[in-house]
Amino acid sequence: MTTDSPAAAQRVEPGDEGLAERRSKLARLRRDGVDPYPVGVRVSDSLAAVAERFAGRLQAGEDSGERVRVAGRLVLRRGHGRLAFLVLREADAELQVMAQSHVLGDDGMARVADLDVGDWVAAAGPVVRTRRGELSVSATEVTLLGKALRPLPDKWHGLRDVETRYRQRHVDLAVNAEARRVFTVRAAVIRALRAELDARGYLEVETPLLHPIPGGALARPFVTHHNALDLDLYLRIAKELYLKRLVAGGLPRVYEIGRVFRNEGLSTRHNPEFTMLESYQAYADYTDVMELTQALVQRAAREATGATTVTVDGADVELGGTWTRRPLLELVRTATGRDELGYDADPRLLRDVAASHGVKAEDGWGAGKLVLELYEKLVEHTLREPTFVTDYPVEVSPLARRHRSDPHVTERFELIVGGRELANAFSELTDPDEQRERFEAQARARAGGDTEAMPVDADYLRAMEFGMPPMGGLGIGVDRLVMLLAGVPSIRDVILFPTLRPEPGA
RNA sequence: GGGUCGCUAGCUCAACUGGCCAGAGCAUCCGGCUCUUAACCGGACGGUUCAGGGUUCGAGUCCCUGGCGACCCA
Numbered sequence: 314m315t316t317d318s319p320a321a322a323q324r325v326e327p328g329d330e331g332l333a334e335r336r337s338k339l340a341r342l343r344r345d346g347v348d349p350y351p352v353g354v355r356v357s358d359s360l361a362a363v364a365e366r367f368a369g370r371l372q373a374g375e376d377s378g379e380r381v382r383v384a385g386r387l388v389l390r391r392g393h394g395r396l397a398f399l400v401l402r403e404a405d406a407e408l409q410v411m412a413q414s415h416v417l418g419d420d421g422m423a424r425v426a427d428l429d430v431g432d433w434v435a436a437a438g439p440v441v442r443t444r445r446g447e448l449s450v451s452a453t454e455v456t457l458l459g460k461a462l463r464p465l466p467d468k469w470h471g472l473r474d475v476e477t478r479y480r481q482r483h484v485d486l487a488v489n490a491e492a493r494r495v496f497t498v499r500a501a502v503i504r505a506l507r508a509e510l511d512a513r514g515y516l517e518v519e520t521p522l523l524h525p526i527p528g529g530a531l532a533r534p535f536v537t538h539h540n541a542l543d544l545d546l547y548l549r550i551a552k553e554l555y556l557k558r559l560v561a562g563g564l565p566r567v568y569e570i571g572r573v574f575r576n577e578g579l580s581t582r583h584n585p586e587f588t589m590l591e592s593y594q595a596y597a598d599y600t601d602v603m604e605l606t607q608a609l610v611q612r613a614a615r616e617a618t619g620a621t622t623v624t625v626d627g628a629d630v631e632l633g634g635t636w637t638r639r640p641l642l643e644l645v646r647t648a649t650g651r652d653e654l655g656y657d658a659d660p661r662l663l664r665d666v667a668a669s670h671g672v673k674a675e676d677g678w679g680a681g682k683l684v685l686e687l688y689e690k691l692v693e694h695t696l697r698e699p700t701f702v703t704d705y706p707v708e709v710s711p712l713a714r715r716h717r718s719d720p721h722v723t724e725r726f727e728l729i730v731g732g733r734e735l736a737n738a739f740s741e742l743t744d745p746d747e748q749r750e751r752f753e754a755q756a757r758a759r760a761g762g763d764t765e766a767m768p769v770d771a772d773y774l775r776a777m778e779f780g781m782p783p784m785g786g787l788g789i790g791v792d793r794l795v796m797l798l799a800g801v802p803s804i805r806d807v808i809l810f811p812t813l814r815p816e817p818g819a
Numbered sequence: 820g821g822g823u824c825g826c827u828a829g830c831u832c833a834a835c836u837g838g839c840c841a842g843a844g845c846a847u848c849c850g851g852c853u854c855u856u857a858a859c860c861g862g863a864c865g866g867u868u869c870a871g872g873g874u875u876c877g878a879g880u881c882c883c884u885g886g887c888g889a890c891c892c893a
Contacts, residue, residue, distance in 0.1 A: 392855095
């Protein structure tokens with residue numbers, strides 16, 4: 314808590330010279346006994362409620378006689394001497410306030426004239442339509458609720474500079490309707506995912522963010538330290554291993570929507586912290602999960618956008634209907650034109666084909682990893698319509714159950730839409746002995762320098778040894794789903810405060 | 820990590836192949852106006868051109884180093 318002294322009112326920080334005018338207004342208000350940051354001012358209606366209630370009502374020049382008290386940010390002011398029009402905004406609702414000196418008096422009018430665009434303002438008075446037909450509050454009282462010391466961006470052009478939009482989201486949201494739209498879509502998507510899972514009898518749970526052993530995905534973790542236990546802990550890279558413990562504990566359907574953290578680079582599609590939905594269902598396999606995934610995405614699309622068609626890179630993509638399923642190996646064979654490719658094929662053949670497509674194979678890579686790399690290089694970005702790519706190699710799927718009819722691959726799929734991965738799912742591996750072998754293979758890769766490979770998690774293995782039902786698990790990248798449904802190209806557009814380098818000198 | 824592009828007033832943008840005092844609109848301030856809709860009219864204020872170094876008679880512009888960001892690639 315700081316109390317502004319007269320000295321503070323006079324203080325002008327370097328680079329803040331433009332604030333001097335507003336600071337002197339602030340000082341003047343305080344001198345006149347006006348609290349520029351008051352508390353306890355109630356409103357009778359939101360701006361949206363007034364606009365809705367009077368839509369289509371009142372003739373031009375008519376007074377409803379109904380008094381309201383409304384509030385919002387002052388975004389526009391038009392002065393006419395002894396008359397002034399103010400426009401208040403709250404979210405996407407705007408309402409005009411008419412201030413007249415014969416109502417407010419000279420003092421009241423002078424205080425209205427002292428308001429700046431950006432100030433938070435309350436106005437009380439009857440709802441009227443002006444002679445020109447604009448719904449307005451004819452103010453008998455105007456109250457400053459919060460003085461703005463910094464000016465808002467240009468009223469017409471808004472804020473364009475993307476860096477400032479991300480760094481100062483409060484300004485972006487205040488002036489850019491598009492930013493508000495995207496985050497409204499985001500909320501609708503998450504609401505729809507929850508509603509569908511709740512309706513299907515899934516229990517929403519919360520599992521730890523701090524993990525003693527990072528697991529559940531192939532990724533580098535953030536490390537932190539607990540002082541009292543003198544213990545290194547890791548921010549979770551996935552929720553998988555805890556959620557599966559819950560199914561083992563007898564909760565047949567669970568899900569969690571929450572942040573996960575991966576210590577990786579930044580890009581249009583990657584933010585170090587992002588939101589993932591994970592769900593697990595006992596007695597289900599990956600084909601059941603396909604049905605669930607399709608239902609979740611389609612419901613989110615309908616409820617967030619009112620349609621099942623989205624636009625990706627300028628082309629329409631239809632999310633409705635039943636989605637295609639294609640095995641990974643088949644896609645790679647088609648893309649390379651090499652039907653002899655397979656997980657049993659001569660490893661030199663795969664390495665040659667990989668090299669001929671510009672995939673630089675590393676030493677420890679087996680057939681499965683090579684096929685996956687070829688798929689990511691040649692195929693993934695070409696899959697525009699929703700596609701379940703199925704049957705990923707065992708080598709790159711340490712937590713997925715081996716396929717019931719092909720030992721080289723797992724019962725796993727990824728959902729690709731618009732060339733981008735949206736979901737990853739499998740029939741879960743529930744055999745503790747095989748899981749131990751998989752972990753050990755991962756540990757060898759880790760020893761060989763693969764920093765994303767999983768460490769052995771003995772506690773998880775012990776949990777498995779108590780017995781697990783067969784289950785199907787799903788992970789959906791919520792940010793990417795929002796990007797798709799909101800039609801924006803960068804993950805930073807769907808995360809309110811994306812990770813950025815600190816500003817120099819900040 | 821590599822490449823390309825960008826950074827000019829609070830905001831949105833100008834400024835020719837290096838050449839007059841770096842301009843405009845909005846915002847702000849002063850004056851006018853009781854029905855505006857980005858109100859309008861008159862006037863004023865506003866700059867470390869991202870930072871530092873270099874080339875030049877002269878740098879927003881060319882060169883080097885660094886910062887931050889966007890896009891593409893790995």
